[in-house]
Structures are given as structure tokens and as C-alpha cells.
Amino acid sequence: MRFPVVVAVDGSEGSLRALDWAAAEAARSRLPLRVVHASLWERYEAVRPAFDTGRPAEQVLAEHLVASARERVERLHAEVKVTADVRPEEPVHALVRESHEAALLVLGSRGRGRIAGMLLGSVSLAVAGRSHCPVVVVPTAAPDVPSKPGRVVVGIGDTAGPSAAARFARDQAASRHGELIAVRAWRCPAHGAAEHPLLSGSAVSAHRQEAADHLEEVLAVLERSGSGADIHRSVVQGPAHQVLIEEAEGAELLVVGVRRTGAHAGSHLGRVNHAVLHYASCPVAVVPDSPVPR
Structure with missing residues (x-):
């Protein structure tokens, strides 16, 4: 059915x-x-x-x-x-x-x-x-900016593998014969330099590389499905909500996930989701990370 x-x-x-x-x-x-x-x-x-x-x-x-x-x-x-x-x-x-x-x-x-x-x-x-x-x-x-046909943007969080939101976004991009923009936002803590004194380059470079590596790990699993979607990487420094809102300019769809953990599972969206739902210029898809069995 x-x-x-x-x-x-x-x-x-x-x-x-x-x-x-x-x-x-x-x-x-x-x-x-x-x-x-x-x-x-x-x-x-x-x-x-x-x-x-x-x-x-x-x-x-x-x-x-x-x-x-x-x-x-x-x-x-x-x-x-x-x-x-x-x-x-x-x-x-x-x-x-x-x-x-x-x-x-x-x-x-x-x-x-x-x-x-x-x-x-x-x-x-x-x-x-x-x-x-x-x-x-x-x-x-x-939207003020015309959308590019088939463009889907998804936020990639800290989960080890592709989230339900990432898989949903991939399928949306593939069914639209378009492109998927996978966005990994990152920030460098003020005390980052003290935590990584032996890393080559600056603490900023280290944090950016860590974010880029994580994005590659997630997308490697996602791309193995051979869905047909053209996947692009975007590793951007800044608050996640601000990065996603900016990346979604000109997109047909912005996809974010919602976690179902804790005593109030599913009832709280979190700051990032609140922000993109309020201010993104394109439609926003909110995807639960663990669908309830039907």
C-alpha cells in the first residue's frame, strides 16, 4: 500500500x-x-x-x-x-x-x-x-530569488552515518533529476587553539578539516546507493541555522532532521529547525530520525 x-x-x-x-x-x-x-x-x-x-x-x-x-x-x-x-x-x-x-x-x-x-x-x-x-x-x-529546478539542500549534523533527513533529501533530489547540496556547518571554539597545540596549521583549519572529513564519511555511504542524484559538498563556518538559510536561497527544498530522543521525543524541534522554519525562503522539510512503525 x-x-x-x-x-x-x-x-x-x-x-x-x-x-x-x-x-x-x-x-x-x-x-x-x-x-x-x-x-x-x-x-x-x-x-x-x-x-x-x-x-x-x-x-x-x-x-x-x-x-x-x-x-x-x-x-x-x-x-x-x-x-x-x-x-x-x-x-x-x-x-x-x-x-x-x-x-x-x-x-x-x-x-x-x-x-x-x-x-x-x-x-x-x-x-x-x-x-x-x-x-x-x-x-x-x-521567494525573492527564483529557485533552481531540482536543487535540494540538506543539513548534515553530527550523526555517524546518513540520517533519515539525508536519505529523504537524496531521494527528493533524485526524483527531481536535480542536485543535492549537502551542507556541513562548523564553528571553531574560542579555546580551540589550546585544545590542538600540536596540529599542523591553525585551529581553524583543523576544525574545518574535521567537518569536511565527517561530511565525506556520511556522503560516501549515501552515494553508494547510486540514486542518480548529483551531490555537491558545502563546508561552511558559522551558526548552522544561518548557514542553512543562506544555502537554501534559490533551492526548491531545504531538508532538516528532528531527533526523537528523551522524555519528550518528537515534541521539540530545536533552535536550528525553529530558525529555518521561520526564515527560510523555500519550502522546508522536517524529517523525523526514527519513523514510528506503522
């Missing part, structure tokens, strides 16, 4: 961009698309539209919303099999439940105005941290 691409819609401009992105992804990957609107309409049972249908106004509007979304997808991508559903639940709980049987969960970012447009909505943030499948958050605003 092939799980669908699931997209959440709420009638906002952001969810419309998410819908279009999800529909294109479903068409490209030849997966079905499931359109979901999570709405607690039963709270408003006392409200009726002017044309009394005998049903809550919120339910009528929700059904119209998903029907319109389905029609839009069918018009743009006739080859995609589309289903649509209204879930009378709190959005975060409903979407996390959907993630158990989804190949990918797509959400729009929320925000109004020039400044607020950079801020991520609480639903998108919560779902990205708790989802059991990869989540893609699509910015409301179009």
Missing part, C-alpha cells in the same frame, strides 16, 4: 500555496493526494447560515473549502487521485494522526503583513515537531 501525500487546508493564502505544492509533489511522485481540513465545527452548532441547511454553518463552510480544494487539484493535475475530508477535531491532533498513514504531510506557514509573514503559525510548528512522517512547510510568500 502506498501512503498518500496529505495536505492541510484552512482557506488561507498559505494553505493554498501548500495545496499547489502538495498537488505537484503527488503528481511528480505518482502518489494519491489527501486534502484535510481539521475543524471543530460542532462548537458552533448554534450558528446557522442565511440559507438554513439544518447543519452548522462551520460544517457547511468546511465542506465547501475541501470541495473547492479538490476541484483545484483535479483542474491542475487531472492524473492525481484526490480524496478530501473534514475532520471535526483540533488541528494538531488531527494532523499528527493523519501522519501515521501519510508519505508526506504538507502545511502552509501562517502570517500577515511584511513582518508577520516571516512568523510561523503554531499549528505548523507543533505538527512539524510531532509528525510521524516528513512534514513540508510551504512559505506563504514567493
Whole structure:
């Protein structure tokens, strides 16, 4: 059984961009698309539209919303099999439940105005941290820099081998017949020179080489799969969140991982993920490092 691409819609401009992105992804990957609107309409049972249908106004509007979304997808991508559903639940709980049987969960970012447009909505943030499948958050605003077709950027962390995020990014780049930019950010501690007094060259060179060596080790495993993706290395000094945001300029997708460790596994994204979700100009995929068995 092939799980669908699931997209959440709420009638906002952001969810419309998410819908279009999800529909294109479903068409490209030849997966079905499931359109979901999570709405607690039963709270408003006392409200009726002017044309009394005998049903809550919120339910009528929700059904119209998903029907319109389905029609839009069918018009743009006739080859995609589309289903649509209204879930009378709190959005975060409903979407996390959907993630158990989804190949990918797509959400729009929320925000109004020039400044607020950079801020991520609480639903998108919560779902990205708790989802059991990869989540893609699509910015409301179009990027200032046109994206290069097929370019996918992934952050490579401290794990010994390729993470789930790295494998996901490789597959995305390969399926797009594009290129994968594997980014390893590094920083030289102020006390680095004292820790490496016998290393040839400066402490800065030593730290950079260590980062480059680690990136090569990870990519050596990743490239053995022969996926067909053209993989490029980028070893950059600086804070990881800043490096990734800059590297993602002009990309079609930025991929980061989220670790499921500790008592609150999956519920906290971490500083780097928060930053890229808020400020990256392209869609951001958040991939859990240990998918829950289905």
C-alpha cells in the first residue's frame, strides 16, 4: 500500500500555496493526494447560515473549502487521485494522526503583513515537531530569488552515518533529476587553539578539516546507493541555522532532521529547525530520525 501525500487546508493564502505544492509533489511522485481540513465545527452548532441547511454553518463552510480544494487539484493535475475530508477535531491532533498513514504531510506557514509573514503559525510548528512522517512547510510568500529546478539542500549534523533527513533529501533530489547540496556547518571554539597545540596549521583549519572529513564519511555511504542524484559538498563556518538559510536561497527544498530522543521525543524541534522554519525562503522539510512503525 502506498501512503498518500496529505495536505492541510484552512482557506488561507498559505494553505493554498501548500495545496499547489502538495498537488505537484503527488503528481511528480505518482502518489494519491489527501486534502484535510481539521475543524471543530460542532462548537458552533448554534450558528446557522442565511440559507438554513439544518447543519452548522462551520460544517457547511468546511465542506465547501475541501470541495473547492479538490476541484483545484483535479483542474491542475487531472492524473492525481484526490480524496478530501473534514475532520471535526483540533488541528494538531488531527494532523499528527493523519501522519501515521501519510508519505508526506504538507502545511502552509501562517502570517500577515511584511513582518508577520516571516512568523510561523503554531499549528505548523507543533505538527512539524510531532509528525510521524516528513512534514513540508510551504512559505506563504514567493521567494525573492527564483529557485533552481531540482536543487535540494540538506543539513548534515553530527550523526555517524546518513540520517533519515539525508536519505529523504537524496531521494527528493533524485526524483527531481536535480542536485543535492549537502551542507556541513562548523564553528571553531574560542579555546580551540589550546585544545590542538600540536596540529599542523591553525585551529581553524583543523576544525574545518574535521567537518569536511565527517561530511565525506556520511556522503560516501549515501552515494553508494547510486540514486542518480548529483551531490555537491558545502563546508561552511558559522551558526548552522544561518548557514542553512543562506544555502537554501534559490533551492526548491531545504531538508532538516528532528531527533526523537528523551522524555519528550518528537515534541521539540530545536533552535536550528525553529530558525529555518521561520526564515527560510523555500519550502522546508522536517524529517523525523526514527519513523514510528506503522
